[in-house]
Amino acid sequence: MDNIYKKLEETLAKNKYTSYVHPPYELERKLVIAIQEMDYEKSLSILKEINSLERAQLSKRPLLSLKYSLIGSCTLFARAVIEVGLDAETSFMLSDYYINKIDEATTFDEVQALEYLMLGDFIKVLRKNKEFTYNSLINRVISYIRKHIEENFTLQDISSYVGVHPNYLSAAFKKEVGKTLSEYINEHKIASIKLYIKHTNLSISEISYTFNFSHVTYFSRFFKKNTGMTPMDYRKLSSNTNSLIEDTVK
Template identity: 40%
Template sequence: MDASLQKKIVKQYYKARIENQKNEYLHPSYQLEQKLITAIKLGNEKEAISTLKEINKQKRAKLANNTLRSLKNSLIGSCTIFTRAAIQGGLHPESAYNLSDVLIQEIESMDDPAKLEEFEINMIYTFIRELKNEQLPKYTNIVMQTISYIHEHILHELSLEKIAKDLYIHPSYLSNIFKKETGTTVSNYINQKKIEESKYFLLHSELSISDISNLFRFCNQSYYTALFKKYTGVTPKDFRELNHQNES
């Protein structure tokens, strides 16, 4: 680190300590933070919300000179804690990070302090809901590696053979152990995951159904539509329209 920058940081650190002492400000206890993390990991909404409210009874740290910016920074910090807690609880890291990205963007778009305070609570509900929806059972390392590979390459062309090659596993062995532990084939899991992920783009983007089909590397829109209906009971078009109607 540049010496002048380090000196500046040290100076600001001691200045903050003096100001906090003068204002009788203390950060929330580490024990409370751990209690919150544990509650999220276990999917205990009531305990998590109760602990967050207990933490927020204390004055928030000053994280910027502008009050609104300071509050937003505080919520971004909370989002980071919630993200790590959800991952520890079993939410796939890529899913947790993607959710975190969306939530932070939402924080940045808000300017009402009261709504921001409320949104912090809603973030906990969101993470716990996703955690319960996608909590990974305890699989062997090979199966966990395969699932992680699929999550991380969901927008690429995926096949049993390609995954097996990249993970240095024989395709037949991977196919058998994956089916044995998960109850489904690698191919079926890939399709289910692609359909599930594509829902986000149907709901939160202006991309056409054809573009979404291409994004997820389906061979054509007709195949994507048929597969979507197989797993959800409705077509992508109907899914988008029904959800937009519910929002209005």
């Protein structure tokens, strides 16, 4: 145990000397959320931002160091999609496939390209798993809701986007999905808020602002009405659950 702490101290000193700092953890969490929301453009943008920073040296051989880094990314992507419902076996099979591709790659360009292909495929597989099973009109409505869930939008906004009368849309949605538009929006908003509370270090007021609530009090009331607990209680519960998992792994 003493040896590992000595190694950590030596590495920390070396990193300070070379001015190397690992990419911010917050960026990694934002990437996880974007993947789980199946937002490829946002995920790609965050991954490029992370990759614009210096990578950790994981091997004295540069190509092998890059490969190790991508295996870390692969693990991150795999866990991210499992957390939001993709069955573990499918995720692990995709992970195994890309780890083998990484292992077989022989050039820097080939390895670097694999990370972006890997990101896209994990999102595609997750999207396929959660693929809408409704008619084209309702699918477009759901796509709109998912894309704009952090914003304030109205029934009129949605009906204008899909080109039908609001009354017709409300009735069609209820008939097809089995719940009202407002119920569906609230459920999806709560699911998205939970991701922010669980996977970011943003304060409750910052998350409230992200989802366009006029005051954190209204945000807390909305969350408690739909979950039975306050945002802070949910964060504590999530934190305790993660600690239990980590203890079990140890």
